[in-house]
Amino acid sequence: MTRAAAPTGTVDVAIIGAGPVGLFLAARLAEDGREVAVFERRNGPSGRTRAIGVHPPGLEAIARIDLADALRGDGLEVRQGTAWSARSGRPPRVLGRVDFASALPDPYRFVLTVPQPATEAHLEARLRRSAPEALHRGVRVVDWTVRPGADGEGGVELRTTGPGAPSEATARLLVACDGAASDVPARLGVLVRETPTGDAYLMADLAANDGPVAPDEDGASIVLHPRGVVEAFPLPGGRRRWVVGTDGRPAEADPELLARRIRERTGEVVDPGTATHPSSFEIRLRSTDRFGAGPVWLAGDAAHVVAPIGGQGMTLGWLGAETLAREAGAWLDGRRPLHEALRRYERAHRPRVRSATARAAWNVRVGRATRFPWLRDRFVRAWLAGGGADRLARTFAMRR
Ligand SMILES: Cc1cc2nc3c(=O)[nH]c(=O)nc-3n(C[C@H](O)[C@H](O)[C@H](O)COP(=O)(O)OP(=O)(O)OC[C@H]3O[C@@H](n4cnc5c(N)ncnc54)[C@H](O)[C@@H]3O)c2cc1C
Known part of the structure; x- marks a missing residue:
């Protein structure tokens, strides 16, 4: 496949949200030499600790961006x-x-x-090492538009607000990592089940x-x-x-x-x-029947929320982000059409989501009154x- 050149100033991938999944995905893409931009509405780290458990598959994922030892240094086994x-x-x-x-x-x-703020601090430092300009804090994504073009070639235009908001932001692919309250699935017409x-x-x-x-x-x-x-x-x-x-x-x-x-x-x-x-x-619980549409994809809690009992949501998000990075890369390099790359991401990640949902449901059931x-x-x-x-x-x- 050949692809038309992207307009100047267009990044490969724009990411909404610098939670653990958005940061991991950005670091992973930057590691592959992709140009990324991450927009986070908060000015600084949240300091809130929800996720504390990092499971072995999560450590393997984090090892691929050279963070496993640093995380182990801050954690308890x-x-x-x-x-x-x-x-x-x-x-x-x-x-x-x-x-x-x-x-x-x-x-x-x-x-x-490991408390989540420590995990996020490592991810942010890692991203800044390979892409110092990628993270835009204090910038909220308020709207986005998919531009016309075959196979997603037109890209996505973002509207942002906040003190450091760029005057113009366009990307070939937009990934929503904006958490469980994300409105991106609904805007894409993806079915969201909240249970x-x-x-x-x-x-x-x-x-x-x-x-x-x-x-x-x-x-x-x-x-x-x-x-x-x-x-x-x-x-x-x-x-x-x-x-x-x-x-x-x-x-x-x-x-x-x-x-x-x-x-x-x-x-x-x-x-x-x-x-x-x-x-x-x-x-x-929250699930979506697709992990995206066209050049707008979903990852982390924006795509799936499992019960936190057993604490697997963040690791699950990282595993999905790994697959997403691989498939997005195949499309960006012109090795696969967009719809095929998205389908492969869904096919690889959906079974993990099902298993994690079932595991978490079991944990909840056993502990009930x-x-x-x-x-x-x-x-x-x-x-x-x-x-x-x-x-x-x-x-x-x-x-x-
Ligand atoms: C009580 C509890 C305990 C948990 N424990 C564990 C655990 O031990 N292990 C585990 O693996 N998981 C655990 N989880 C799940 C884990 O916290 C989540 O799966 C994980 O935080 C999801 O990360 P995320 O990056 O997808 O979303 P989030 O962490 O929700 O991050 C989304 C980010 O997007 C930003 N954002 C939103 N909208 C916009 C916008 N329009 N523009 C710019 N920025 C925006 C937000 O400010 C936020 O920073 C727990 C969850 C809970 C509730």
């Missing part, structure tokens, strides 16, 4: 997990353990925890304690209680992320309430005064003892 049964008024009992170190292949025999699951959680990062269900520095704990799950994940710097199921009802993002629920369900005493990033969220806790305990204990532990380790680590 979670090598084991324990499932507990708890009832109010009695100490929790171990149902079984999973051992990532023995169940996973080299080189990443663990799930890394509330009726599950709600309270979450915060707290100073680590050494109580019964969170004893190991490198261990995660899942506590099954009749009123709902309690989860504890170690973080670097002597902290721990706690997540508590709120019995289907959204609760106020109140560290005192979180600490009370943790104590009621596990006996663990945590200090709410040390809480950072308290939040309360309901799970809403139940009137039959003894039945669930019996099932989980038997399953973990009967060879399920290694499978669970691989499933949780996105290795199946």
Whole structure:
């Protein structure tokens, strides 16, 4: 295939949003020698930490832009997990353990925890190294228009606002990495399914304690209680992320309430005064039936949102971005028509989204409030003892 030259000033790929997926995609494309522009409405990093877990496939993706070691340097390697049964008024009992170190292949025999701001800082620094001018902070994309042309040749024109907004921005391909509230799918006429699951959680990062269900520095704990799950994940710097199921009802993002629920369900005493990033969220799944149309494509949460229980959304976004970068490159180089490149991106990435959605749905289901806790305990204990532990380790680590 041959392609007409792009108009002067046109970048290969413009990206809306400098979240972890937009930054990763930009760094990945820049690494391939593509000219990229990333527009982010926020002036600086958000500082909000949602994603803490980086799974082995995510580490492999990040290794391809030479960031795996830097991320490991800032993170904590979670090598084991324990499932507990708890009832109010009695100490929790171990149902079984999973051992990532023995169940996973080299080189990443663990799930890394790193606060999202640290991950984003590394990605941004990496992008600035290979494309110092690519990131435009404080610039909101307010509109875009696909110009006429066969096989996407006309490109996309963007309208932006903000202090550093360029007077004109055009790109051969536009990728929306603008998160779960993206309106790009709707504008493209792509079908978006939003599914509330009726599950709600309270979450915060707290100073680590050494109580019964969170004893190991490198261990995660899942506590099954009749009123709902309690989860504890170690973080670097002597902290721990706690997540508590709120019995289907959204609760106020109140560290005192979180600490009370943790104590009621596990006996663990945590200090709410040390809480950072308290939040309360309901799970809403989002999926799109296409990952783009013409020269406008979708990636990360703009394309798919899986339940954060099990925390796989960011890794999933990176894996999609890898595939997208490869297929976009094939089109940009004239090796494939646009519709074929998009179809190949969808075909390669859709199965990952399905698996991650199913895994996350399972995680949510197992932790729900139940009137039959003894039945669930019996099932989980038997399953973990009967060879399920290694499978669970691989499933949780996105290795199946
Ligand atoms: C409670 C919680 C815990 C989670 N834990 C994990 C975990 O442990 N591991 C994991 O892998 N995933 C986890 N996730 C999921 C993960 O946070 C998301 O999948 C990930 O942040 C998606 O990244 P993104 O770049 O696609 O979108 P976002 O992070 O939402 O970034 C979108 C960016 O686009 C910008 N933007 C939006 N509109 C515009 C515009 N018009 N112009 C310019 N900029 C714009 C926004 O300001 C934002 O910076 C968790 C999610 C939640 C809610």
